Amino acid sequence: MNVALALTPSFTDRPMLRIACPFCGPRDYSEFAYGGDATVVYPSLDADEDAWHDAVFMRENVRGLQSETWHHVNGCRMWLIVDRDTLTHEIVSVRPAHPEWANVIAAETSLKEDT
Ligand SMILES: [Zn+2]
Numbered sequence: 001m002n003v004a005l006a007l008t009p010s011f012t013d014r015p016m017l018r019i020a021c022p023f024c025g026p027r028d029y030s031e032f033a034y035g036g037d038a039t040v041v042y043p044s045l046d047a048d049e050d051a052w053h054d055a056v057f058m059r060e061n062v063r064g065l066q067s068e069t070w071h072h073v074n075g076c077r078m079w080l081i082v083d084r085d086t087l088t089h090e091i092v093s094v095r096p097a098h099p100e101w102a103n104v105i106a107a108e109t110s111l112k113e114d115t
């Protein structure tokens with residue numbers, strides 16, 4: 001374990017990070033793979049090398065709320081967008097990365113609320 005992380009109070013005093021997968025329910029973060037910044041807009045396939053370099057390698061080091069992609073590798077295998085505070089690790093929201101799945105979940109939630 002990284003000594004700096006082990007000695008950081010916010011790391012040792014908090015329970016393990018859990019992500020509420022919209023398909024599987026709350027799961028330990030170890031079931032997921034971090035995918036990166038969810039706000040990156042990738043260039044077209046014929047864009048120049050500099051545009052691709054910036055899209056792939058240049059990142060903001062956000063201190064606070066950040067949108068991230070996570071892959072539920074050891075679960076439903078869906079890609080999710082997780083809004084997480086990088087200081088506290090608090091997860092504000094989790095939604096499917098693919099908008100069609102978000103629409104399906106919204107429709108099902110609406111049906112459950114109507115009954
Ligand atoms: Zn899942």
